Amino acid sequence: MTKRILALPGDGIGPEITRQACRVLEACRDEGLDIDIEEAPVGGAEIDRSGVPLAPETLEKAKSADAILLGAVGGPKWDTMPDISKRPEKGLLALRKELNLFGNLRPALLYPQLVEASSLKPEVVSGLDIMIVRELTGGIYFGQPRGRETREDGTRYGYNTYIYDEHEIRRIGRVAFEMAQKRGKKLCSVDKANVLEVTILWRDIMNELAPEYPDVELSHMYVDNAAMQLVRAPKQFDVIVTGNMFGDILSDAAAMLTGSIGMLPSASLNEHGQGMFEPCHGSAPDIAGQGLANPLATILSVAMMLRYSLNEADMAARIEQAVGAVLDQNLRTADIAYTGTRQVTTEEMGDAVLTAFNAA
């Protein structure tokens, strides 16, 4: 049966990087992958068109798609919108929530060809390969009640609610334990259980799950210590599991350890394997439209799509190998270029990946 892919290019560099990733998807189709690709606006682009970041018809298309490829959303143009519920980022949050994409996979992988790009010493990061499993549809980003109000004496205050129930914790815990089983069999759960009650429950549930995965070594770490350990000795980690907000912070820090966030894909999955795939980097409005953007994270997001939503692990590996091949050819977009490499445009990078993919 034909699988349906919905491409949502978004804002800033989103359209140009999504274009290159779609070319790779089209090449997969040429090789026999039975897919249908449709496109729709989201984020700021949709706000400009219809006033909301996610149109109802786009949400419907997303729901019926097998997988979604997202570029990036947001930019200074929409940063000062007074109504937070209509900002570009809300389009993403709504997609995650409506499709129940609770399982966010954020690999932090350092390509050996790019070890110099890291701000860390080579011996600290060479061979780095961490998978952060972040809960994506609960926690404080979605918790109610929330808002800004004024007390009787005129004092303004703001509040949000950090809340998880055991089902939410258990299902992301299972994703993480299973991921650890497929990898190095080490799982570190990150919380703030010495202060926050909600994360005491988090730790309890992880401990309750552990006996079902006797081959996985479970450890716990406070979030402030985890931030330190990622800087000090990141290779101690295999799989990290944590809530939405801590995962947001730690996965971005871990990504930056590689020095090449333009290389890092991500997946957001629900219980049926339906997923949204997107680069870890943002919409970089400052370089949009100049051919400077690195399309590799989005192309590698296509590989994650093939692996996790379309069950095409071989085709996924072929894309990943093609990316490795262009790095071996010393081709670099501006963000990862240095002396001795050849700087190419966004489109030239797409060309090179396609050539390598087709040659494989």
Add this chain to the structure above:
Amino acid sequence: MTKRILALPGDGIGPEITRQACRVLEACRDEGLDIDIEEAPVGGAEIDRSGVPLAPETLEKAKSADAILLGAVGGPKWDTMPDISKRPEKGLLALRKELNLFGNLRPALLYPQLVEASSLKPEVVSGLDIMIVRELTGGIYFGQPRGRETREDGTRYGYNTYIYDEHEIRRIGRVAFEMAQKRGKKLCSVDKANVLEVTILWRDIMNELAPEYPDVELSHMYVDNAAMQLVRAPKQFDVIVTGNMFGDILSDAAAMLTGSIGMLPSASLNEHGQGMFEPCHGSAPDIAGQGLANPLATILSVAMMLRYSLNEADMAARIEQAVGAVLDQNLRTADIAYTGTRQVTTEEMGDAVLTAFNAA
């Protein structure tokens, strides 16, 4: 008038590092500083004695002291206590709250003698000098309601409340703007205003304060980006101001950038200049009692005490210069030792600082 200092050694390595710091305080007294030093247990040590981490009489002593010197609290012995309200860390939280120590100053300073200790490349961190101003008595660590409960269908859930009012934000904002005025005149406020309402108010208040400090350049950054930027290019920051939880995470990450968290002091101040001073590192129960602990962070906390609570900037500088002198002498405790330096014990390091202090 005699100033009253309360020393709270705490747990793990707390007593041995506090001992060395108190020797430095005593040396200041010998040089004419009019102080009285008293000592009391806190944290796990107090739990073992009386069942609670902070005894009422200790709290009274703390309230009437001009400054408090704290070692460190906590350890695995008390980590599994079912009643979170009686854990060692709660002793600290109670002190901060009862004394209204809302302004936490966390310098991340890289000593030129220790640049090799960092996991980051020397060119990324050499000359690093960041001051993180963290709100310490509000936000989600103190917010109500909070707890763990069970729904009617038997589902367990946990929740905490992230709340700030404009007065809390404004007073920490003023501390940060004033700190920026005394330093590089750059202030970066960290929030998650694209998602969390409470931090939209945070950003609004910082913007409202800015016109009162026209010499300070105010910028804003989302917390996940701040975690990335600290790894990528930490020297872009001068003063960072943020809430309690984000400050907990970012100040620890920033401290670890230096690679020598055993060197970093901190101050927690209220509106009257009364303060608690303590090292950034923890109680390190694994090395307690072995003479391996680095007392310099606690000794430098004494320098912050002299500067911020006792108005003795010259004496503070003399302590800091003594610490620089022992580093120049290549003396190192185990945590910062490497080939070519001379490893000394906790007490020997204290001896060396005292000798340098008295020679100055």
